[in-house]
Amino acid sequence: MTNRLALRADLLDITADPGLSSVDAPSVRFDPDCWLLVEDGRIAGRTRETPGDDWDKRDFSGRLLLPGFIDTHVHCPQLDVIASHGEALLPWLERYVFPAERRFEEAVAAREGADRFLDLLLAHGTTSAVVFPTVHKVSVEALFQAAAGHGMRLITGKVLMDRHVPDYLSDDVVSARADCIELIERWHGRGRAAYALTPRFAPTSTPAQLSMAGELLSRYPGTYMHTHVAENRDEVGWVASLFPEARSYLDVYASHGLLNERSMLAHGIWLDDADRALLADSGAQVAHCPTSNLFLGSGLLDWARLQAAGVGVSLATDVGAGTTLSMVRTLAEAYKVQALQGVKLTAWKALYAATRGAARALQLESEIGSLDVGATADLALWDWAHGPLAQHRDRLARELHERVFAWMTLGDERNLVSAWVAGTERWRRA
The missing domain is CATH 3.20.20.140 (Metal-dependent hydrolases)
Known part of the structure; x- marks a missing residue:
């Protein structure tokens, strides 16, 4: 029997090295309110159409889905x-x-x-x-x-x-x-x-x-x-x-x-x-x-x-x-370390270095670190904002990088909703 899982969320991953400081990076792949399809532990695709009844559908609309x-x-x-x-x-x-x-x-x-x-x-x-x-x-x-x-x-x-x-x-x-x-x-x-x-x-x-x-x-x-x-x-x-x-x-x-x-x-x-x-x-x-x-x-x-x-x-x-x-907190601290040296690290580069860039460093880019078709479905689902201050800031974000940077700067493990390893949910927030 094929194990089919469909997750509806805002899908985000980085397809190539975006550079240290470029906010307008073409390698940012963002599909808001989209279904990620997982078959037998691997990513099978994405779609805006609601999958059929042969899929185990989980609707997380309004939340952020990233590679683990x-x-x-x-x-x-x-x-x-x-x-x-x-x-x-x-x-x-x-x-x-x-x-x-x-x-x-x-x-x-x-x-x-x-x-x-x-x-x-x-x-x-x-x-x-x-x-x-x-x-x-x-x-x-x-x-x-x-x-x-x-x-x-x-x-x-x-x-x-x-x-x-x-x-x-x-x-x-x-x-x-x-x-x-x-x-x-x-x-x-x-x-x-x-x-x-x-x-x-x-x-x-x-x-x-x-x-x-x-x-x-x-x-x-x-x-x-x-x-x-x-x-x-x-x-x-x-x-x-x-x-x-x-x-x-x-x-x-x-x-x-x-x-x-x-x-x-x-x-x-x-x-x-x-x-x-x-x-x-x-x-x-x-x-x-x-x-x-x-x-x-x-x-x-x-x-x-x-x-x-x-x-x-x-x-x-x-x-x-x-x-x-928390890698989210770690991303925020990496920004500060670079800022002390006059470099403005983007959220895109920070995310890349903790996902696809890390996978590439380990010679594992085809397996982990992305939402590519064929990759193992190691996934993490996040609230865009946790708590009234972060929620207020999130509502005022004018464009995607501003929103992701605020998530990175104000977020931590309390934003995490669920984590999957090879398509199996291994952690869920109580």
């Missing part, structure tokens, strides 16, 4: 330490993060944490993510199992750390390699799961461990690499002292075979022109984490320079240094 958000850098175990006061990056890791991650060595805690994390992603309109678990293999298993149960596209992998961390979070090259191979061969390409080689960041891996990760990245086609780079100036200085032979922090990853078109590097604030050229040449992407960068005082991402160099930028929450799992 894609969070390209977020930490599952760090829900436990979100909103922790008063530290920069390196002491924040030692004081808050590492003790929180220790709890995920227990299978029960790992399973409960994974289920909680994915439920909360869906409750914020995020249907796909690139996720840091912990160094413990059980934490990776728990995430993959939970994502399979939710039907979600998930990219994750065992965190690699063999120095400069507490003993309870440290592994070694031999055991880490064996764990990665076992996890890759069990999970990579199974359903909607994909594996990422995941060095936490250069200071917590020896050159031997980084080389091991690079070897596995090359050995297993389609795997990803996920890490941090150039987030904080003290961190950059530490990397320079640990890897004196490297030209830059980014060059450490390049020299160990860890940069390619499936590499996702969080932050990328303190890069130079040579780094940006290296990213562009390799096809590696930057995950911009504005709430985290502001919260820890790390710095401001120069998105315009990255774009000019040909580097792809997606958006990410980076919880728990990030202050919310």
Whole structure:
């Protein structure tokens, strides 16, 4: 039996990169009061005619239907330490993060944490993510199992750390390699799961461990690499002292075979022109984490320079240094980070970086991030406005960008009505 679902709403997605500051972008696709047709979990088309009785029809007229958000850098175990006061990056890791991650060595805690994390992603309109678990293999298993149960596209992998961390979070090259191979061969390409080689960041891996990760990245086609780079100036200085032979922090990853078109590097604030050229040449992407960068005082991402160099930028929450799992709030903070540098980020570019642009960065554009025919029906339904102030502002909007920008600036997870994964409703507002 074919499963047919028809959703009536204001349909919006971005068909191509709209540029940073162009309000009049031809790549904006908006069909108000239109039916989106979903068959067997994939988008089958759109129509203004009411579908027949062989469709399960849901009328959400006057609400906004978007592709589900894609969070390209977020930490599952760090829900436990979100909103922790008063530290920069390196002491924040030692004081808050590492003790929180220790709890995920227990299978029960790992399973409960994974289920909680994915439920909360869906409750914020995020249907796909690139996720840091912990160094413990059980934490990776728990995430993959939970994502399979939710039907979600998930990219994750065992965190690699063999120095400069507490003993309870440290592994070694031999055991880490064996764990990665076992996890890759069990999970990579199974359903909607994909594996990422995941060095936490250069200071917590020896050159031997980084080389091991690079070897596995090359050995297993389609795997990803996920890490941090150039987030904080003290961190950059530490990397320079640990890897004196490297030209830059980014060059450490390049020299160990860890940069390619499936590499996702969080932050990328303190890069130079040579780094940006290296990213562009390799096809590696930057995950911009504005709430985290502001919260820890790390710095401001120069998105315009990255774009000019040909580097792809997606958006990410980076919880728990990030202050919310809401990609809507994250879009608004990205606007502010650019405004501080004289760039007026449009709602179109922000949405693109959290949907189709993120999918393109992950080589998954045919599957997620759009309302294209044939794409998986990962969808999020939103109220245009929540609360009297936002409703008043929405009524006064004169054109589409003004309305979407107000939604982006004033909205959050309270605007979310429902979320579907592969055409199955996985979250609904009570």
